[in-house]
Amino acid sequence: MTITIISLLLLVSLVPNLTFTAHVSIVDGQEAKPHSRPYMVSVQLFGQNICAGFLISDRFVLTAAQCWHHNRKTLTVVVGAHDLRKCQHSKQFRVKCHITHPDFNSKTFENDIMLLKLERKVPLNNKIRPISLPKYGERFKADTLCSVAGWGRLWTDGPVSDRLLEAKTAIVNDAECKLRWGYHYVPSMMICAYGHGGSCNGDGGGPLVCGNTAVGVAVFRDRYLCNSRLLPNVYTKISAYVPWIRSIIGNV
Structure with missing residues (x-):
């Protein structure tokens, strides 16, 4: 009986379970050195982090398409942040529009990639950089x-x-x-x-x-x-x- 239960548990563990991140x-x-990753972006809904993203220019953030698919509200992004509780060095930007890959499949997560165009350009410096x-x-x-x-x-x-x-x-x-x-x-x-x-x-x-x-x-x-x-x-x-x-x- 014990061997059967163990075998069943092993079998279940081998079945892929797809979960978006x-x-x-x-x-x-471990905690990153503050501002050692100046490209990192917190994608937020109502002031709460829901996804990460990263700057690839002074106007665009690259992230996953799933981050919009499940949250059809106005998103904001925070750049230059380390501790999200503190505003020092960080800046918040509204998302002007999102461009999801046209072949994104929300069930299989194929082509799960999206660009966020910000309402205005991000001022770049040593703490905020693509x-x-x-x-x-x-x-x-x-x-x-x-x-x-x-x-x-x-x-x-x-x-x-x-x-x-x-x-x-x-x-x-x-x-x-x-x-x-x-x-x-x-x-x-x-x-x-x-x-x-x-x-x-x-x-x-x-x-x-x-x-x-x-x-x-x-x-x-x-x-x-x-x-x-x-x-x-x-x-x-x-x-x-x-x-x-x-x-x-x-x-x-």
């Missing part, structure tokens, strides 16, 4: 060391963090990601990563950063465990969308 803080992370994007079609090898950051939950049902947290992670090869996630994982448009920490509830839309480049947008994870070895966190592959991004924001 919006409304997800960094699990197993991050570079990869080249179109650029590939990043398995085991490349990367990092994630956000203000989401500390664990799946845990408290949120007012201070920006960060964690180290590494890219997992496509074959492994496909084996783990099955049909949910589409290599041409996704990357997955696993490491010392990972994106959790409230970190959706945040960047997977490798070196000084944003290579992914946090989109989904294991439903029950924010940083799962069995089901690594999945990110939209930005290099597949560079032409679409450039067509909207221009070559800035």
